Amino acid sequence: MARVLALDFGKVRTGIAVTDEFQIIASGLTTVNTKELIPFLKDYIAKEQVELFVVGEPKQMDATASESEVLIIPFLKQLNNAIPNIPVVRVDERFTSKMAFQTMIDSGLSKKQRKNKALVDEISATLILQSYLSSK
Template sequence: MGRLLAIDYGKKRTGIAITDELQIIASGLTTVDTKDLINFLKDYVQKEQVDLFLVGEPKQMNNEASESEALIIPFLKKLQNVIPDIPIERVDERFTSKMAFQTMLDSGLSKKKRQNKALIDEISATLILQNYLYSK
């Protein structure tokens, strides 16, 4: 069994989270500059078995796609072309950034660490992955 890899896609940075091989535990992996994301994923899947990419789907409260969806669609097409053997599923990512920030507050991180947007992106990806695991 391979890992599940979640992607919280952003214009500048993208948070990435991964499961263990048994697909039980979600953990933050890293944050990558979005311009380097495809190369990062190509390298990662050469080293680790990944069964599924989970990509956050930003929606507005009325269930319509948010503006950032226009940036994600070209990425999804490119990812499918570059790594065609791994399926892609979309996961509703509403409130993950707010939940990530609250998680940082609850864990007692200093104000300086809470301002680290890369950490927020990584935690958001972990929440996307954890929500997917809970739903299964």
């Protein structure tokens, strides 16, 4: 079986999470500069089998698309052009940043560690991936 890779896409940096080969466990992988995201993904899939990309879908409370969606749509087109053989599924990402921050508190991380936005993005990607896995 191949892995599923999730992205918490952001204008500056993108959190990335991945499953194990059996698609049971979602784990944070890293956070990369969004400008370097496509080359990172190409390099990753050259080393690991990935069958699906899960990309967070930011929504407002009324379920309409958030302003960030304007940035994600061009990225999705780039991704499809660069890696056309791996499909993309979108997952509602409402509250993932707040849940990630709460996870950091619950884990006993210090205030300084909780200010690490890259870690918040990575945890958010993990939550997006876990949401996808739970819905399967």
